[in-house]
Amino acid sequence: MPLSTLADAPVFDRDGFTFRPLAVPSRGSAELAIWALELSPGACSETHHMDREEVFVVVSGGISATVAGQEVTAGPGDAVVVPANAVLRIRNASDDAPASLTAVTSVGMKATVGGATFLPPWAQ
Structure with a gap:
């Protein structure tokens, strides 16, 4: 699939973060995992x-x-x-306005949060 649109991307919400996969295995990518990410005002990751x-x-x-x-x-x-x-904590720098990002990693990436390791659903 040579085109993956943001409008057709599934939506995953987690604690003020909205993930929309653009290039992941379920959307045709074999090596890279790329998603659009929106952070609500004041949102802070674990x-x-x-x-x-x-x-x-x-x-x-x-x-x-x-x-x-x-x-x-x-x-x-x-x-x-x-x-x-690397241990990471990411947050929206504003309490009033959303922030939007593009996240890039490689297919098969696993996250560890609070001692639990898993493949994030937006990366599949």
Whole structure:
């Protein structure tokens, strides 16, 4: 399938984060996993890590993140690079406006949250 539209992407909501898979195995991608991600105002992820490198590119709004103990802030056009197994916590930098990102990793990536390891449904 050479075209995967955002309008047809399934929607996965988790704690103020909305994931819309664009390029994942269920949508035709064999190597990369890419999804659109929206963070509600004030949304903050659980502390977690992934077993593969992950990159977040800010499309609109702003985010703050803690990556392997280092605090970063990113705005439109910026990329936050998260090494494999680095502890991550990501949050919308605004309490008033949403933030949108594009997330990129590789197929088969597994997340660990609170001691539970799983394949996120938006990455399949």
